[in-house]
Amino acid sequence: xxxxxxxxxxxxxxxxxxxxxxxxxxxxxxxxxxxxxxxxxxxxxxxxxxxxxxxxxxxxxxxxxxxxxxxxxxxxxxxxxxxxxxxxxxxxxxxxxxxxxxxxxxxxxxxxxxxxxxxxxxxxxxxxxxxxxxxxxxxxxxxxxxxxxxxxxxxxxxxxxxxxxxxxxxxxxxxxxxxxxxxxxxxxxxxxxxxxxxxxxxxxxxxxxxxxxxxxxxxxxxxxxxxxxxxxxxxxxxxxxxxxxxxxxxxxxxxxxxxxxxxxxxxxxxxxxxxxxxxxxxxxxxxxxxxxxxxxxxxxxxxxxxxxxxxxxxxxxxxxxxxxxxxxxxxxxxxxxxxxxxxxxxxxxxxxx
Amino acid sequence: xxxxxxxxxxxxxxxxxxxxxxxxxxxxxxxxxxxxxxxxxxxxxxxxxxxxxxxxxxxxxxxxxxxxxxxxxxxxxxxxxxxxxxxxxxxxxxxxxxxxxxxxxxxxxxxxxxxxxxxxxxxxxxxxxxxxxxxxxxxxxxxxxxxxxxxxxxxxxxxxxxxxxxxxxxxxxxxxxxxxxxxxxxxxxxxxxxxxxxxxxxxxxxxxxxxxxxxxxxxxxxxxxxxxxxxxxxxxxxxxxxxxxxxxxxxxxxxxxxxxxxxxxxxxxxxxxxxxxxxxxxxxxxxxxxxxxxxxxxxxxxxxxxxxxxxxxxxxxxxxxxxxxxxxxxxxxxxxxxxxxxxxxxxxxxxxxxxxxxxxxxxxxxxxxxxxxxxxxxxxxxxxxxxxxxxxxxxxxxxxxxxxxxxxxxxxxxxxxxxxxxxxxxxxxxxxxxxxxxxxxxxxxxxxxxxxxxxxxxxxxxxxxxxxxxxxxxxxxxxxxxxxxxxxxxxxxxxxxxxxxxxxxxxxxxxxxxxxxxxxxxxxxxxxxxxxxxxxxxxxxxxxxxxxxxxxxxxxxxxxxxxxxxxxxxxxxxxxxxxxxxxxxxxxxxxxxxxx
Numbered sequence: 001x002x003x004x005x006x007x008x009x010x011x012x013x014x015x016x017x018x019x020x021x022x023x024x025x026x027x028x029x030x031x032x033x034x035x036x037x038x039x040x041x042x043x044x045x046x047x048x049x050x051x052x053x054x055x056x057x058x059x060x061x062x063x064x065x066x067x068x069x070x071x072x073x074x075x076x077x078x079x080x081x082x083x084x085x086x087x088x089x090x091x092x093x094x095x096x097x098x099x100x101x102x103x104x105x106x107x108x109x110x111x112x113x114x115x116x117x118x119x120x121x122x123x124x125x126x127x128x129x130x131x132x133x134x135x136x137x138x139x140x141x142x143x144x145x146x147x148x149x150x151x152x153x154x155x156x157x158x159x160x161x162x163x164x165x166x167x168x169x170x171x172x173x174x175x176x177x178x179x180x181x182x183x184x185x186x187x188x189x190x191x192x193x194x195x196x197x198x199x200x201x202x203x204x205x206x207x208x209x210x211x212x213x214x215x216x217x218x219x220x221x222x223x224x225x226x227x228x229x230x231x232x233x234x235x236x237x238x239x240x241x242x243x244x245x246x247x248x249x250x251x252x253x254x255x256x257x258x259x260x261x262x263x264x265x266x267x268x269x270x271x272x273x274x275x276x277x278x279x280x281x282x283x284x285x286x287x288x289x290x291x292x293x294x295x296x297x298x299x300x301x302x303x304x305x306x307x308x309x310x311x312x313x314x315x316x317x318x319x320x321x322x323x324x325x326x327x328x329x330x331x332x333x334x335x336x337x338x339x340x341x342x343x344x345x346x347x348x349x350x351x352x353x
Numbered sequence: 354x355x356x357x358x359x360x361x362x363x364x365x366x367x368x369x370x371x372x373x374x375x376x377x378x379x380x381x382x383x384x385x386x387x388x389x390x391x392x393x394x395x396x397x398x399x400x401x402x403x404x405x406x407x408x409x410x411x412x413x414x415x416x417x418x419x420x421x422x423x424x425x426x427x428x429x430x431x432x433x434x435x436x437x438x439x440x441x442x443x444x445x446x447x448x449x450x451x452x453x454x455x456x457x458x459x460x461x462x463x464x465x466x467x468x469x470x471x472x473x474x475x476x477x478x479x480x481x482x483x484x485x486x487x488x489x490x491x492x493x494x495x496x497x498x499x500x501x502x503x504x505x506x507x508x509x510x511x512x513x514x515x516x517x518x519x520x521x522x523x524x525x526x527x528x529x530x531x532x533x534x535x536x537x538x539x540x541x542x543x544x545x546x547x548x549x550x551x552x553x554x555x556x557x558x559x560x561x562x563x564x565x566x567x568x569x570x571x572x573x574x575x576x577x578x579x580x581x582x583x584x585x586x587x588x589x590x591x592x593x594x595x596x597x598x599x600x601x602x603x604x605x606x607x608x609x610x611x612x613x614x615x616x617x618x619x620x621x622x623x624x625x626x627x628x629x630x631x632x633x634x635x636x637x638x639x640x641x642x643x644x645x646x647x648x649x650x651x652x653x654x655x656x657x658x659x660x661x662x663x664x665x666x667x668x669x670x671x672x673x674x675x676x677x678x679x680x681x682x683x684x685x686x687x688x689x690x691x692x693x694x695x696x697x698x699x700x701x702x703x704x705x706x707x708x709x710x711x712x713x714x715x716x717x718x719x720x721x722x723x724x725x726x727x728x729x730x731x732x733x734x735x736x737x738x739x740x741x742x743x744x745x746x747x748x749x750x751x752x753x754x755x756x757x758x759x760x761x762x763x764x765x766x767x768x769x770x771x772x773x774x775x776x777x778x779x780x781x782x783x784x785x786x787x788x789x790x791x792x793x794x795x796x797x798x799x800x801x802x803x804x805x806x807x808x809x810x811x812x813x814x815x816x817x818x819x820x821x822x823x824x825x826x827x828x829x830x831x832x833x834x835x836x837x838x839x840x841x842x843x844x845x846x847x848x849x850x851x852x853x854x855x856x857x858x859x860x861x862x863x864x865x866x867x868x869x870x871x872x873x874x875x876x877x878x879x880x881x882x883x884x885x886x887x888x889x890x891x892x893x894x895x896x897x898x899x900x901x902x903x904x905x906x907x908x909x910x911x912x913x914x915x916x917x918x919x920x921x922x923x924x925x926x927x928x929x930x931x932x933x934x935x936x937x938x939x940x941x942x943x944x945x946x947x948x949x
Contacts, residue, residue, distance in 0.1 A: 004793075004799065004920070006918075006920065007800075007801035007803065007866050007916055007918055008803055009427045009428060009801060009803065009866070009867075009916060010427065010867070011426070011427055011867050011868075011887060011914045012426070012427065013887075013888075013890070014887075024866075031864075031924075034926065035792075035860055035923065035924045035925060035926040036856065036858040036860045036924070036925065036926025036927070037858075037860070038858065040859075040860055040863050040924070041858070041859045041860070041863055044859070044862075044863035190859075191857060191858065191859060193859065217858070219856075219858065219926045223856070231856050231858060232856075232903065235903070235904060
């Protein structure tokens, strides 16, 4: 099989962003995932979000673990930093990188196997420590690379492609993230880019741990009747609670909304999350309410999507640890190695304490 | 919008823009692929069937296909379609066993073609293959018409014209040269001819009727007459200082011929601006390449002479002004007139039709412009057995249009002779065939070339300016031809969409390099065009709209910028997209009409 690279020819009116880049400049290598994989749509959404936000590609670090999902960083942001870690270890490598250089945008890409099985401890601790990152879980409910066994997020009672019923209870990463202190928690669907792209943009402009659980059908092993993560099932059971528009400080607000229809959340960097309500009243700033709502709806067999919880006043790990603002690679020898006298003084201060 | 009806040949034919733009609808991408594969004879035969004169047209066609070429919308320049056609003609080996033969048993019908130009020759070929006995009458010395008399040999050698005329004459078509038909009545009276085709072109050159024209007549020539004299060797020299009046292709042929016959100071003087000149851009380029200045916005006012000896031409300088309706008027700038010295003038300011040999009282009507009244589709005149085509039909156009007319007129004559209605046109033949060979394999080369358009190599200027019969262009060599052929986007390989199979996974949307696929809520066309992932601004190109999707949305594809790379089909998990080759051969005489 050959995979042709996308032709470089562009239509003459190809839009460029404020940096003069086209969307194609944010793409990566050609995807080698199965045709129709939801993950490719997530990659395309990341590309669109970075293009829209005028992000400089070299200011992004994308880290991933192992799995179909964790292959995807190769398929977007070809000019960004990348690190493919061992299975389930993306959060700790990312935490280390973030500690060393806080100037980059950290994008962790993982899957349900990588984050809910082998890496669940890593996932939990990244959330509770408050690492400033965008954590995207490409969640398809199966182990695609090993031929479609149920993963830890597969719903109880759902059927595998061969008809086997799953008896284990599922792990809901959104519920876990809420409980563990993530300050931006969303769920979306790879087949709904209108919802997904703004959620990624909001997460990229958020300070603190931002989790987006994206249900992303596996066309090869989990897109059949009996699956709860197929295109058809998710479309039928999708309960979107809100629609998000991310307004940057430089943008003009053009849309007008009736009072009560819109909720505005101003984030640390001045970007505004405009949430249009869909259906009944839902308060995305109420963490306990969000957890309850999630459970209620899950019991009804619905899949809640949208921005489920956001806390724009939250803090993050650098603040807790009082780390130096300058990235370590920009500090001189004198700052990084203040000498034996300084060490002695430090040791002395600790002894006294 | 209503979903697009892709049944029949109407929709997909328009996607193959080059073929759609070609008056004879030559299957361009198909023969270009054959050239890339070195299969020149096959490429030639596809052309021969469709446009009858591939060697001629590969050198001198007006190339309506190239401005239409999709490559030109996303790259600097279109594919060099015309010069690839020449490659097929030049590099083919013997094709005699590929040429069809006329049936030995004739059908008893006799058809006379008046004029031996491309329109008549096309009619003769199409009908001879159907068993007609065809005779062509021409007052010239050799077949080809204007192709022979007006196009200089350094652009189109006689050998090429001879070869392609002979393919037709070898079908048993009779050619009566040096035969001036002086009366149409004589041809139509009685039953010696079952049908008469008039393909006499637009043989009269327009004159510049300004002071001094009569007095200095010896030094002032009508461009097309002068070119004919050059073509047949009657004129072999020209004075050193020559002015060519006019800005069309004839003017370009005149000035370049004059350069070769001894003109050392040759210039073209045109009323209009450079951009508005009628000459094809590449012809203007060639003239400039041969160091011929083109002077614009100068209107000839007077031929200045001394007792009949031409001294030069006086010009008024004008500028273009546009009225509310956008019509152009050339108004004097008020600057003093310009006098340009010269020894000879060639007047190439247009051509007109002339039918002095057609009697006014035989029932054949003419309109106010002196052109025959014709049915636009059948080319039948008001005298039922008389048909027209080429420049004689609707005024001066070009060779490929004449060929297209010839095909249509031949169909009409065939129907007419069989006693059928000429309005019942036979159908086009088309096929739509999947090109899929494997998951990532197609039976066409779907990798899009990023090469730039190749320039045709030419002989050294000093050499070609010395010999008017020496062909300037060398043509592409096989490697250049292959590289140029690879630039073709294969627009005939259609993206065929089956909504029933689509699971709306967005894979095609994500992979499309030019973002021409969108899944969205339906709407009116204007609204929909603006809402696409890449707004569809070329309203001349139809949108492909499909409904019947589970979510109730529609799939909209803007064909305008599709690269036909097949990536949508490669990334489609369910085969809802497929790449299928659309091959259409437009109808020619003899094809059966559809059963009703």
